[in-house]
Amino acid sequence: MKHCIEPTDLNKGELLELIELAEDMIASPSKYQEVCKGKQLATLFYEPSTRTRLSFTSAMLALGGSVLGFSDAQTSSVSKGETVADTVRVISEYADIIAMRHYKEGAALVASQYGSIPVINAGDGSHSHPTQTLTDLLTIHRELGRLNKLTIGLCGDLKYGRTVHSLIKAMSSFQEIHFVLISSDELQLPKYMLEELEKSEQITVSLASRIEDVIGELDVLYMTRVQRERFANLDDYERCKNDFILDSKLLNLASKDMIVLHPLPRVNEITADIDNDPRAAYFRQAGNGKFIRMALIYTLLQKADSQSLSPNVPRLAPNLIPYTESCPNPVCITASESLQALAIEGERGYRCAYCESKL
Numbered sequence: 001m002k003h004c005i006e007p008t009d010l011n012k013g014e015l016l017e018l019i020e021l022a023e024d025m026i027a028s029p030s031k032y033q034e035v036c037k038g039k040q041l042a043t044l045f046y047e048p049s050t051r052t053r054l055s056f057t058s059a060m061l062a063l064g065g066s067v068l069g070f071s072d073a074q075t076s077s078v079s080k081g082e083t084v085a086d087t088v089r090v091i092s093e094y095a096d097i098i099a100m101r102h103y104k105e106g107a108a109l110v111a112s113q114y115g116s117i118p119v120i121n122a123g124d125g126s127h128s129h130p131t132q133t134l135t136d137l138l139t140i141h142r143e144l145g146r147l148n149k150l151t152i153g154l155c156g157d158l159k160y161g162r163t164v165h166s167l168i169k170a171m172s173s174f175q176e177i178h179f180v181l182i183s184s185d186e187l188q189l190p191k192y193m194l195e196e197l198e199k200s201e202q203i204t205v206s207l208a209s210r211i212e213d214v215i216g217e218l219d220v221l222y223m224t225r226v227q228r229e230r231f232a233n234l235d236d237y238e239r240c241k242n243d244f245i246l247d248s249k250l251l252n253l254a255s256k257d258m259i260v261l262h263p264l265p266r267v268n269e270i271t272a273d274i275d276n277d278p279r280a281a282y283f284r285q286a287g288n289g290k291f292i293r294m295a296l297i298y299t300l301l302q303k304a305d306s307q308s309l310s311p312n313v314p315r316l317a318p319n320l321i322p323y324t325e326s327c328p329n330p331v332c333i334t335a336s337e338s339l340q341a342l343a344i345e346g347e348r349g350y351r352c353a354y355c356e357s358k359l
């Protein structure tokens, strides 16, 4: 692992090492307070996300490093139309590691191909947000002491919710995982993901349309926000938004050891009357985000010291296949910057290497 672009960039061993390191950082923070002294993190945020940026900043400061960057591309020189490839080549000359958030899907992958320092994807459009997934895994491990033998309810927007998609992918490395997909028909998991899950040997899956029918059997209930911008019709949004609300009455039906997670911010899907219940783990989850980012930054910087990234750019991973047709996704980074189209081969044909759209 030289970069962290997608949750699947880490194999199971690397995931467990990272979680163990984060837990050691929580237990003995003073041991790590100068390990990144003299190192600089560049936070390149092409779209504002104060919460994620502050979490990266606070992680780097806790390691003794420093932080530079921009929080909104509109106010920085990148709004003059510089490509991601050029920006990271320049930044690589003076920073040691990059955390990038971009509204184009695949932007972080491009950054990792052209820069000469490690890149962490801090969210690329609705495609991937690996540090959220790592935060979720650390939280489950800290709260329940295991990442195997779990029944996990995923509730709300399973169609567009990237945190849910990434969590499913990451959990497929572990054993005896059962997912209960709690959603309405229109917000259910995309069909291709459902089919992949049904074929998996590690994972079993069932569907539910009401929280009360299944909450009693869950170890983890992962709530998500239904986002208004996903709906063309406002009436549909209003209806879906109120379909799945967790309140104290429902929580009474859950086991005393179940935990409630939410990537935050919430709108109305978790009522405030359960915030003080010990099972409400979502604020602790947000705190864990800082520690897993500390572990990730430290690990990537150590690896970068021991292996220099080749100056040949773009630097392509061996599984990426040059492709003749361009990607059909209008928010793919290849739609706005001139880049070689690349594909990954899956069971169901070729997908764009940048945004995973079907080619």
Ligand SMILES: [Zn+2]
Binding pocket: 106, 327, 328, 329, 332, 333, 334, 352, 353, 354, 355, 356, 357
């Ligand atoms: Zn694409």
